[in-house]
Amino acid sequence: MWLKPEEVLLKNALKLWVQERSNQYFVLQRRRGYGEEGGGGLAGLLVGTLDAVLDSTSKVAPFRILHQTPDSQVYWSIACGSSREEITEHWNWLEHNVMKTLSVFDSNEDITSFVQGKIRGLIAEEGKGSFVKEEDPEKFREGLMKFEKCFGLPEQEKLVTYYSCSYWKGRVPCQGWLYLSTNFLSFYSFLLGAEIKLIISWDEISKLEKTSNVILTESIHVCSRGEDHYFSMFLHISETFLLMEQLANYAVRRLFDKETFENDLVLHDPLQITKRGLESRAHSEQFSAFFRLPKEETLKEVHECFLWVPFSHYNTHGKMCISENYICFASQDGSLCSVIIPLREVIGVDKGDAANRGVSISTKGKTAFRFTEVRDFEQLVAKLRMKCNATSSPQHINTEVTALLFLDVKKSVCVVSCMRNKKAMTKQP
Known part of the structure; x- marks a missing residue:
């Protein structure tokens, strides 16, 4: 090579x-x-x-x-x-x-x-086209070579990523490498002539959890066919566990929900599954669940900023999350403030003063939202204007619910809901 x-x-x-x-x-x-x-x-x-x-x-x-x-x-x-x-x-x-x-x-x-x-x-x-989607193509090529040489799995088996960790064999930790592929969890270690090779199919795992005890501060517990396996000493254990959880879930879906799995072009083709893609999917799923949006919504970008809350007359710190059809905000300072703005309801996006790096968003319900301290506010304004123009076509206007905003500030809940469009109501029989 x-x-x-x-x-x-x-x-x-x-x-x-x-x-x-x-x-x-x-x-x-x-x-x-x-x-x-x-x-x-x-x-x-x-x-x-x-x-x-x-x-x-x-x-x-x-x-x-x-x-x-x-x-x-x-x-x-x-x-x-x-x-x-x-x-x-x-x-x-x-x-x-x-x-x-x-x-x-x-x-x-x-x-x-x-x-x-x-x-x-x-x-x-x-490597033309083979490793373009990987974060570090050169390093991934070397990791793939080791994976193929050590385990001898079928050629179509797609390596997603790999991590350095310790595998506990009894009370003795064995330092080695954990390989996560589309169908298997594999581990390899070679210490002073003692070789350890472990291959576990995702669909054979009955328990997958993060644990801790007196000996192991944090570890990942995998139970397969009645045998317990413990992996620890990860650099980023949460990231590793999240990817393992996703791959295990996809294996179950492949067995019991074949129709949905086959309709998903990325998951249906193992060559399209990458670490970056799985992380992006996980963030999108968390985003959709938190704001109770449709599952197909994909998180595009996140911006740290402040939102002006008129009920309390102060700026609350949080994150603005943008998907194909929504602008959402969630506070992080304990005020429990969250906002959901459908892009089809936005009629204006304006820049504020350069000093406070502000972005103002106006909606059809004559409601304005003022975000400040947005790092790339000028680029964000340009992107939002393009998105709003793209989603203001007639098929998006006559919808059943045109805007839904939730504001919960210091346990005082205010719900604003714009009901059916009058034109849509008159067309009903």
Whole structure:
């Protein structure tokens, strides 16, 4: 696999790698302990453990190719391979397609620049369309390679994301990597020759929860086929648990609600499921549930701001949430204030003073809302004006309920509801 060129200090790497081939511009190396009788002894065990704990690609890609220039102490990693055949294929390609060209350059800097550009071009061609939606395509490529090598699952199995964590086997924590894919929860650890490999199907999980006890401050408890599994030491345990919960729920829906699942284009095609997409769905579901909006509403953007509350004559701090059809606000300072504004009811969006970065929204019910301290208020005003123009078509005007606002300020509840449009009422038989 071609790698994004990264600097390597060869002086510090000689103890971990063995040189097998070299020429004027490239070096082929093998990870110490791999392919040696007895696994390379104690040194091989230590290197293998180091690779597993530090998320090194060397555990599943024990061969690599470095680019070098004469009289330079800095080398560049450009390729890795899980087998001698794979890395030899890369080496032969470099000798036949790159080596002859390098001789025409006058400086080492030009040579290195050419090699880096060539490798980046190969990576872009290999991963064209495959990793575009991932947050960090290069890192995800390496994680996917480890996932495929360690577990041997079907090729169509889509890796969503992976995390560093500890798996508790009895009272002993085993440091390794948790892989979340569309159909399986998988864990891999290699410590001093002891390998742990765990594969659990999402539809076999009977319990999934966050727990804590005297030994484990926070952990994720997974129960499958009567066996309990505990994972801890996550960097962001809430984020991990949320994604695990979503994938488990989708597995259940796939079994019992096939019609709905198949109608969802993203979930029906596993290749479309990504970590970013799942997080976005979770936020949209929380948004729709909190404001009691239709489930199909998708949260587009969130802005921290202040809303002027006329009943209490002060500004309350909170978040403005915008979807395709609604502008919503929820306070965060304990005043329990929430607002729902259908975009079809908005007749005006204006900018306030630049000093207070304000946004004023007027509705058909002659109600105005004043939001201040909006970070990108000018861009927000432009976006809202475009949205309101797009939703002011006739089919959106004659609706049964044209506006619904809930204000609950310091336990004083005021409900304002604009009922049916008069034109719509006269058309009724």
